Amino acid sequence: MVTCNIEGLLEAAATKSSRKAIFKEGLLDTGLLLYPPGQSTPDHKHADIDEVFYVVSGEGTVRINNVELLLKEKDVLYSPHGEMHGFYNTSPHNWVVLQVKVKVN
Template identity: 65%
Template sequence: MNKINIDDILDFATEKSARKAIFKEDRVDTGLLLYAPGQTTPDHKHSDIDEVFYVISGEGTITINSEEMLLKEKDIIFSPNGETHGFKNTSSNNWVVLQIKIDISKKD
């Protein structure tokens, strides 16, 4: 069992958003999405991954299938495979999002 303190891996890049890996085991991959003000991840989709996003701190918008939604601290959202999604930090503070990926192409 591994323990990680999130404060120890917060490292915001100035030029673009960053993903910091936390744990990866078989079908599950967790990481932090780190967005400085104004940073984005373009709309994209995965055919073989379900994702859960939980906002640890800050706020920003997620676009899901062309619908924009505000996500703030303690909000959680599920994005199933095949759904288009993208992110934008629309605030003046850093935005930290826990990402949990579940690879549905792998069988138990």
């Protein structure tokens, strides 16, 4: 068993989004997505990765197959492989999202 306290990972760059790795083992990869206000990850998809996203703090917009959803603290989203998705911090505060990736092929 391995544990990690994320407090030291929460500092986001003021001008760009970033990903801070937490655990990577076999087919599993976890990390924190940090989005300062106005920052984003453009729409994209993964052919061989399923993802789960949990909003740790803040809120922002996720676009899934061209449909926009507002995600806020404590929301959870599942994005299966092959699904187009993108993240956009449209709020005036930092948006922190826990990302869990599992390779499926």
